[in-house]
Every structure is written in C-alpha cells, then in structure tokens.
Amino acid sequence: MNNRPPRTTHRFQISTRLAYQLAQDGWLLLNVAATRGATQRVVSENISNSLGADFREQAVPEDASRFHGLPVPAGDVEIVYKAIVERDITDYVSSEVEVESPLIDLPPEVVRFLYPSRYCESDKLARLAAKAFGDLNPGHERVAGICNWLYHQIDYQPGMTDAHTSAVECLTLRGGVCRDFAHLGITFCRAMGIPARYGSAYAFELVQPDFHAFFEVWLEGKWWCYDATRLAPQEGFIRVGVGHDAADTSVATMSASAQLLNMEISVEKLSQTPVPYSEAPIGF
C-alpha cells in the first residue's frame, strides 16, 4: 500500500445551535462535540447554553465520543457549540484491502460490532446477504458492492422513515435517509461476518445541513469509512460519535418532557487543500 496519497490536512469551522423546550425539570445529554484523535484534532472549541450553567463533560475512552450533560429547568434552553477542527486525509481504501479477518482473530472490542443491534437486525439477513454479496471478493470489493447496491436500490427520500425504522424495514420500503443507508450497510456487513459500526458527523457540502450518518467496517486491522448516500465528500466529515447504530449515537438523549424546537448546523472549510471527490470510499 505504498502508493497511497500523502497526508493532506483540511481545517473546518463547524457550529450547531440547538433549541429545546422542557415541560418539566429535566436534563439533556448531548453528543455534538468533535472527537479528538490522531487524525482529527480540535484546534479550538466552545460550548455554551442560555442558562449560563456548566456542562458535565465525559469522554468514552474506547471510541473518543464526548458527551455534555446539562440539568435543565422547565422552559426553553438554547445550546451553541462551535469549533475549529483539523482533519487528516491519509488512508484511502483500495482494492488492496481484501482480507476479512476470521472472528477468532478479532479483538473483543471489535467482535461486538459483529452482533445485531436495535436498528441492524443482521441475524435476519444472513441468507439474503449471502445471495446478494457472497460472490464478491472479500474486503473492500464486497463492502463497495454493498454500497453500490444501496445507492441504486434505496431511494434517498426524507419522510418515508422515522426514528424507529430499522434496517430490515428500510430494505422492505426501499427508501430512507442517511441514517437508514448506514443501518442497512452495517446490517449487510455484519450478516457477511464483517464488523461494522455507525458514525455521525458534521459534513461539509451536505446540501441540507444536518448531522450526517455514515458507517465503518473493520478490514485489515483498522476501521474504514463508507457512505452509500454519495451526498457529500467523505473528506469533509468531522466525526462526532460512533456506536452500534443510531440507538447509541444520537445527538441528544433527553428526559421525557424535552422536545427539540430548532436545530441549525454549519460547516465551512477554512484551508484550501482540495481533494478530488471519488466514488471510492475514503478512510478517516
């Protein structure tokens, strides 16, 4: 894999503004901050709320997700998060990545991404996945085949699905949004024995600014990013959360009486080192 392109760094300015209303005293647990890691660095950031209260911040060591908790009295509250983030584009998935590890060679923290989860019922799709993708070469070619299938068979169609929709339901309906594309991609991969997990991100050049969903698969000892929606270049993803599926990767976990009133998101590129968009998935 000597022929991979050299490291390229992009600098983005991201922000989100979230307005909630609570009928009773409660709390919010937010997952909106960019993760900190070797290839994604938070240069500066600020999170504030209209209550003037302190957030309780916690980071999950194993995947670098960061949570901001806030007790909120009944009434309205607004949260604003802003950050400048540097993101390296180092690792291109290529057809050279063609090894799928047998389960017993996987580390335990990866094994758990083989099991079915709330929105990714891979136990139900073993036979279908084997018929559809069993003849493809293992590794990147198989995952790319899954992405191409999703792109051509599932319509990107807001309004068909909701927060309870699972991968099997999306497969039946043949429509959905980025979250559903990620769920179904994960489900097919797990059904084929490839560890796969869900990611959420700010996405540069996403036409309707929103948190975006993608998925990652474990090949040759690392996680690679895939996005079957083709809605935005993967070089412009600034990662926020990672988990089994949308169940444990949501932007906010709230007390029962809380309600989202409004959400605004913006992503701007500060540095000018353009990387050409390609059909081939690109790793984080």
Added chain:
Amino acid sequence: MNNRPPRTTHRFQISTRLAYQLAQDGWLLLNVAATRGATQRVVSENISNSLGADFREQAVPEDASRFHGLPVPAGDVEIVYKAIVERDITDYVSSEVEVESPLIDLPPEVVRFLYPSRYCESDKLARLAAKAFGDLNPGHERVAGICNWLYHQIDYQPGMTDAHTSAVECLTLRGGVCRDFAHLGITFCRAMGIPARYGSAYAFELVQPDFHAFFEVWLEGKWWCYDATRLAPQEGFIRVGVGHDAADTSVATMSASAQLLNMEISVEKLSQTPVPYSEAPIGF
C-alpha cells in the same frame, strides 16, 4: 442498609459439554467460562477440546466476560469445560434502594445500557411502561413490580419463541423462556430510564439444566440481579456473560456452517451453607 445479612460463600462445581458439527473449516468463539471478580472466584478450571488444539482466550476488561476461540476443521468437535467456583452472597436488594439516577449522573459505561438494543426495543414501549409502572415508587419497588408483572403475565412456555424473538414480540405473545423474560424486563426498565443489561449463568437447581438468563439494573451506583422467571434461586447463579441482550451474550458465535449437536450442563453445590430462597431479588 446496616441490616443486610453477612457475607455467605457458596462453592459450586460446574461443567458443560458441547458437541458441534462443521460442514466446512471454520471456528467457534465460546462464552462458557465463569467470570472472575471480587464476589465470584474461579478456584480451578479446565477447558479442553477433542481436537487437542489450543484455545485463544480473551477477556473483556469492562465486564469480565471471557471468550475461548478455536479454529475447527470440517467435521465434529467436542468441548468440555469444568470449574469450581466460589460465589459470595453479600448484597440483598431491599426497598431501601429507591434512587434512580438521572442520566447525566451516570458513568458513560452505564449510559449505554439505557439505549434500545436488538432484542430490547425500549424506544417502542415508553408509553406502555409509563402507564404500567409509572405509579410505582422508584428503585427496587419499580423493578420488583416489573418482575411481578412478568411472572404473572408471561407464561414460561418453551417452543413459543426462538433465537430471533424480541421483547416486543414476547409482550405480544405472552409466552417465552428465560431469555425472553430477561429481554422484556430489560426493555421495561430502559423505557423507564433505568439502565439494564442481560446476564447469562449456570444456575443451581434449574430443573432442565441449561444456561440461564437473568437481568441486572443499575440502582444506587451498582448493578443488581433480577430474575422474573423464579425458576432457580439467584444465590445459585454462576455468572458467565453480560451484555446488551442475547445478541452479544450468546454461548457460542460460530461460522456459518457450524451446528450445535448436543449440550450438557451440570451444576452441583459443594459447600453446605444454605440460603433460604426468597421472592425478593438478590444481588450478585
């Protein structure tokens, strides 16, 4: 909580014999060994297989689950695991445990047991759980109320459910086995905002010897064991695995061509310090 009973220790001899057949070369990843911890100690153990091959053992640090991996050529294989395990009975749940922590006070490794999982679709049952259990006092009383509801409303009935059955399906069918009781208990707890997770164990005095399933809830800063089936005393559970639900707590993860031919389990009590069985759930 000064009036809790003093520490009592039981010593058990456990064993399991598993026979598999593989149509092609493949592997097995077994989760059959007793966990090692402060209140459950493995005095001695041995795991062997008919191939005379070495297992690759891995332990998950966060929950002490232990996995034994084995590459297996096409054909038959038998695995035998035997251990002597000491288990303390220290902590009785009582009505004194009546605090349910708000989400933002929970450690991140506990927060994730609030989210719905493959077989525990708590996102679908928020309203039903609030109607059924919302008027109970928080803490042990609420969880005990859930267990009593399960015991009286769900028939323990082998054959009605299978490995794909979820909590919502069991709720509809009103029948199931220990696995379904645990899934539905977990689901109701999560729907009420109480972290809950799935456990598997060897169970002393279980009439049809098998791996048993129970569930645990997080109250007052620790995990407490509950079992709505009332099939065996909780003092006799020797814990094997713990996870979101049966999806990540199964006895064996196998390659596609593997098939379980036979399973035998035995649990004997070696020490003689009987503890009376009570309706009140008892902690690990």
Added chain:
Amino acid sequence: MNNRPPRTTHRFQISTRLAYQLAQDGWLLLNVAATRGATQRVVSENISNSLGADFREQAVPEDASRFHGLPVPAGDVEIVYKAIVERDITDYVSSEVEVESPLIDLPPEVVRFLYPSRYCESDKLARLAAKAFGDLNPGHERVAGICNWLYHQIDYQPGMTDAHTSAVECLTLRGGVCRDFAHLGITFCRAMGIPARYGSAYAFELVQPDFHAFFEVWLEGKWWCYDATRLAPQEGFIRVGVGHDAADTSVATMSASAQLLNMEISVEKLSQTPVPYSEAPIGF
C-alpha cells in the same frame, strides 16, 4: 329483549369535498356514499366532479358498500358528494346479549370475519386476549370490557400512527386514532372467537370532522356496532363502508401517482329527535 326502546329516526345532511392531484393519467375509486339498507335510507344524494365526467357506480351486494370509479387525466380534480340520509336507532345492545356462537353455527359470510387480516393480526394475540378478557361473561359484557380496556389503555393521539400501523403495533405503542382503536377491538374479538369487522362512517358531532372508524361484532345472529373512542354518539354514525379492516374500507383507492390535496366533511342533523348519549354501545 322486549324492553328495548322504540324505533327512533334521525335525518342527517352529509357532505364531503375531496381534492386530488394526479401526476399522470390514472383513476380514483371512491367509497364515500352512504350505504342503503333497512335502517339507513338515502333520501337524496348527488355526486359530482370537476371534470364533468360520469362516475361508474358499483355496489357490493353482501355489505351494501358503494364504489364510484372515475378515470382522471393528469392534473387536479375535485369531487363533491352530498346526501340526506335517514337513520333508525332501533337496537340497543344490552347485557341480555350474552351468547357467542360456536364457529360451526356461523354462516360462511360471517366466518370470514373470524380470520386475521392485514391490520388485525388476531393470530398473534390469542394468549393475551384470553388472559385479559377470558374471565368476562360472553357476549356484550366481553365486548364492552374490550372497549373499556381500549378507552383506558390506548391514548387517542393523532400523529403516533400512520396508514401502515397494525393492531399489534398500536397495542405496543399505546396510542392511535379511531382507525387503530377499531383495529385493536376487532383483533381482540377475533382472538376470542367473536366475528368482528371494520366500519367507516360520517359521524355527527365529531369534533375534528373526518371519516370515523368503528367496529361491529356478531352476537345472537346480527352485527352490533361498538366504538371504543367515545368521540361521538353512535346514533350519529352514517355508515359508508364495512370490511375486514382499513385495508378494504378506505375512502379512496387511487392510481400510484394520485395524491390527496384536501378533504372537507360536514354532518348536520336535520330532524330533532335527540337520543341521550350513553356509555353503552348502541347497534346500527
């Protein structure tokens, strides 16, 4: 049953105005006309459309449902239906109706309302229904018990369910609209061996004017009307359709490119013979 009230007749003026848009040439099959029968008589009626085209009218002999078909070119179309309908209030269900017929005594055209249908999966709820309603006396008392259960356990809550929601899903969610209440009532009845079917109607005094859904059960050799929503007096229902469930009782069956733009409904009482509203269900 000599003590039933004497025949009372009400006269209602009903109307509906429906606007559709078709992306391509297609058709509409409408089920909006009042049925004609011994206890509900159409005094006068008129149906027209903005195309000036003739409708093709068909009546289903066995249940008196009436369909109006219309080929529609691409573009907009408006349909207006108006009628004056007389409806007798003759038969009050009472606790005297306490016989549930064994299946082999039912006429074949009634037997088919014992089987599960698209939105009424009674095959899944046999055990739950027996636990919940098995101890009630057969006949009206059991069906009234089902209606009371629905009224108290299911929240009338527009927006929770949609056109694909089934009875089992509503049971899980604990919320829905009149359509869901009817589906779940039907499902419980069928699960208990009582034939039950779905009805749609114009409903006098329904606060948000819309087509209303109710259900009917077969007891003592005739169909009786039940409505667990308690949203409008049953004396004011002017029946339009009847079927297995909403699948075959919808207001309009349309070609794929058709879309409902607007619907208006009005129901006025012309005669002045008020009948007091009671909790007890009242037959057609």
Added chain:
Amino acid sequence: MNNRPPRTTHRFQISTRLAYQLAQDGWLLLNVAATRGATQRVVSENISNSLGADFREQAVPEDASRFHGLPVPAGDVEIVYKAIVERDITDYVSSEVEVESPLIDLPPEVVRFLYPSRYCESDKLARLAAKAFGDLNPGHERVAGICNWLYHQIDYQPGMTDAHTSAVECLTLRGGVCRDFAHLGITFCRAMGIPARYGSAYAFELVQPDFHAFFEVWLEGKWWCYDATRLAPQEGFIRVGVGHDAADTSVATMSASAQLLNMEISVEKLSQTPVPYSEAPIGF
C-alpha cells in the same frame, strides 16, 4: 388465442386422513373437500369421522369453497375424506395475455383481491415491486417474471417459517415453503396493481404429500393459476380452497383446545392422458 391446446381431462383419486385431539369439548371446521365447478367435477366423494356424527356442510357461493363442521367432544377424533375428481386442462396462460385492467374496470368481487391482507402486506412493497418488476411487460410476462424471481431468490426450505410468517418476513429471510411462495407472489402482484388470491390444492406428484399452495391472478377477465415453487405440475392440482391468503384458506379452523396429531394425504391419477410439464404457468 385460437392456438391454445384442446381440452384434456384427467381423473384423480384423492384422499386425506386427519387425526385431532381435543382437551375440551369443541369443534372443527374443515376445508378439505374438492371444489365443484365447470372445469373441476367431483365424480364421487365421501367424508366420515370416527364419532359417527353428521357433518354440517356449507359452500361459499362466490368461490365454491366447501366447509364441513363437526362438534367434537373432548378426546380423539379421526376424519377421512375420499373423492374421485375430474379436472379439465383447458387454458394455457401465454404471452398473449398482456392486459392488466385498470382498477375501475374490475368487478367489486375482484377489487378486494387488490388490498393487502394478513400475510400479504402489499402496502409495504409498492416501491420495491415497482423497481423489480416495473420494467416488465404487463400481464403474463410480469407475473411470470415475479414467479421466476421467487424461484431463484427464495429457497424452498421447510422449518424456516411458521404459521405466523408473512410475505415481508419471507422476503427478508429468503426462505420458506409453498405457502410463503404463494404469499410473496400475491403481495408483489397486488403491489403492482394486479388482483391476486391464494389457493390450496391436493397436488399430484408432490414429493412430500401435503396440501399445496399456489396463487391466482386476474388478467383479461379471468383468474389464472401460478406456482413459483415448481414442485409439482399444475395439471395435477385439485383445488380445495381459495381466499385472500392462508388466513382464510386453512385446512381446519379449530377450537382453542384442538390439536392436529396426524395428517395423511394421497393423490393418484386414474386416467392416462399425460400432459407435458412446462415452465409456463398453466391456468385452471
């Protein structure tokens, strides 16, 4: 369609023996007798039971299904049905049948086979069916395309599905038995706007003798038989029941305490006018 083959008549001897056990007094309603019609004639038949009791026979006029009801005391009962049936092979579906009627031209008794039913959730598959079969020519070519898809994509695999499995579930699992093939075929047809219904039959040369399931579609003003399983020649089907799906076409409807102990079926051909088996579906 002048080039269709001349009428050919086959004579079959069919029989079934059914043993039931009832825990309490109850009843059985059987649907095992051959239908009587223009192209299928019952030459002689006999139905008897081990109780020596009289059956109550009812025929459904619209589809010729015949039901035999029997009150049964607690205990065992055996039913034996035998008949000699003549069946004409007259109408071959061919590519000439290429007209799909618009809904408004269908008779009401056919319209109802366009709506989704318990096991055929066609409302969920509109988009998938349009993508998969929308480019085929209308009529026989489209239905044959659906059958070919089923034959190649769904594994005939007893044990994967049960009496509660629906078409959407079979589509996900990619396996099932004749009942599931029929359900999915019906569902795809209805989703494409083609009326379709379920049929049950005795089937000559079916390797594991059992009641067989097929489906029928409405094209050019009549019902045509299709069977995607390719398990037995359609010339050898002796029709028993027809309905929306297996929900209203089952061999027996029983009181709750009844249980099937044993079922034997035999089909022999008495006349010797062989008709070659072809891939092209053949009408009744």
